[in-house]
Amino acid sequence: MNETKRYQKVLVTGATGYIGRRLVERLLDTTQFQVRVLVRNRNKLQAAVLDKVEITEGDTFNLDALSKALAGIDTAYYLIHSMGSDTDYQELDRISAENFRNACIQAGVRRLIYLGGLGVKESASKHLLSRIETGEILAAEPDKIQTLWFRAGVIIGSGSASFEIIRNLVQKLPAMITPKWVKTKTQPVGIEDVLAYLAGGVDLTVEGNQMIDIGAETLSFKDMMRQAAEVMGLKRYLFPVPVLSPKLSSYWLILFTPVPLRLAAALVEGLRSETVLQNDNARKLFPTIQPIPYHQAVREAIEELEHNQVISRWCDSSAGIACDIKDFDNPAGAVLRDVREVVLGTATPDRVFASACSLGGEKGWYRYTLLWKLRGIIDKLSGGYGLNRGRRLAGELRVGDALDFWKVVDIRKDKRLLLFAQMKVPGKAWLEFDIQPDRLVQTAHFLPRGIWGRLYWYSVLPLHHFVFSDLAKKLVERAQGNI
Incomplete structure (x- = not known):
């Protein structure tokens, strides 16, 4: 040569x-x-x-x-x-x-x-x-x-x-x-x-x-x-x-x-x-x-x-914000939040992180998977991605990966997983898993767009009470080996 x-x-x-x-x-x-x-x-x-x-x-x-x-x-x-x-x-x-x-x-x-x-x-x-x-x-x-x-x-x-x-x-x-x-x-x-x-x-x-x-x-x-x-x-x-x-x-x-x-x-x-x-x-x-x-x-x-050897997927990238992460990896501007804290107990931060990274796809979203699927169907009919987009691999996430109707916008090993919502909502939404030495802090961030955004947020708060509370608890329980 x-x-x-x-x-x-x-x-x-x-x-x-x-x-x-x-x-x-x-x-x-x-x-x-x-x-x-x-x-x-x-x-x-x-x-x-x-x-x-x-x-x-x-x-x-x-x-x-x-x-x-x-x-x-x-x-x-x-x-x-x-x-x-x-x-x-x-x-x-x-x-x-x-x-x-x-x-x-x-x-x-x-x-x-x-x-x-x-x-x-x-x-x-x-x-x-x-x-x-x-x-x-x-x-x-x-x-x-x-x-x-x-x-x-x-x-x-x-x-x-x-x-x-x-x-x-x-x-x-x-x-x-x-x-x-x-x-x-x-x-x-x-x-x-x-x-x-x-x-x-x-x-x-x-x-x-x-x-x-x-x-x-x-x-x-x-x-x-x-x-x-x-x-x-x-x-x-x-x-x-x-x-x-x-x-x-x-x-x-x-x-x-x-x-x-x-x-x-x-x-x-x-x-x-x-x-x-x-x-x-x-x-x-x-x-x-x-x-x-x-x-x-x-x-x-x-x-x-x-054999979990999928290198890339059709939804990895496009011209629209739905497949890009630039300017969507920081929810600091959100004005509405739902915060759930769960003590790690016998779970270690690395196991909680792994538990969070295994969410979605065929494994679903724990106890209220049916509600997540219903939200996915509504999203699909509205022109969004819906829940059945799944994930690239069962046990691995990387920045830019699709995760059902979320996009992975930040990963810090054993410390943080941040998801940006790609569902059709009147505003911008994130789901953050912040893993501290002694606790998991799970936060749903929302930046509403106008009055309809605020009405949407408060209308789904009752569902958040059940869904997000269960999600945080189950993530830690799984990391403890209890489920």
Whole structure:
């Protein structure tokens, strides 16, 4: 290996997202690259990579941060989008892509690598159309910078949105009345194959811009559900009917899967159009990569779940505050609080901390889990995440992880766990576990928005009396080994 390749510098944007987290680890597995990341909050990076990468804080709307991040970079990955934003995400995507392309050109970057979605403009959904437009913007200056534009359809891997939807529907529903779009054709691809293509793009010998469509066999969503059921050893029946509208389909998804209404609506809209390969450049340019069949990708995703090896999830990062933690890791401004103190007794701080970190997911919230689930259903129907988003791993939390309808915004080992509420509430809410040498101080913080925020807080106080009191006591009892 020559010296030029050994010290090739690569920038990964979206490094705390579903694809980005895994790509960073893949690139670090070789001595060929020096990896730099551009992130909004360095605290969201997994601890295992902190001392192995260069970190620049900022985003693609901060030109100074972009310039700093791209200095000396040979290849830059663009793995970000603005769909989670509450504003016009299409316009934000345009501005972001133009900023990034121009900054790459100014910095002398040799190659830009982008991962977008399969589809054609004539039939693409709003979301897919934005992804196509992003690719066109990034590739608009071929005489100044080369762009490799990878396009994938349904990505199957532990923690991916598509896999989470399929897995939840198959596991929970023995029979399903489904909309017509379950017959729509797509070409799913396993996450490991996606990473292989992306990583291979750095050293690919090719001239000019390239659009590279990636995917395995052509299947309908109905085929995917049935094959997933077979892998799980289940028998499932699907009955397509013409009466389920996209809106009804979206509500169906949010009730039985972890995704919120906005994402469900985007996925349903996208599934109404075929997303199949438009070229065979992947085979020509990467002859050594043979995409694994869909059923094998499902099997590998399930094995990762069963062995607690989930590196990233679909909800790790987005453009909206719901998946970011910047400015949400300090509840000092809250004006309303519910404080519960429990003496540790025979429990030690480290065991109480571990007990707090095991909350949620399949283990639930102790005695009043049913009330938490009811609140989750209400949240789902209101457009929020709801409770069934669960958690990445059963026994581990990291900053930025989703925990049911909470987001982990601060962790101090054996001392503090702070959760920021992502449920739909008229204000901002936190749940804090402060572990002192002799007691647990559990505090629900709330910053109301107007009169409705205050009315909400006082209306749920009776429930808080039971739920939060029980939660604090059970956490300590569990740490004592009594439950």
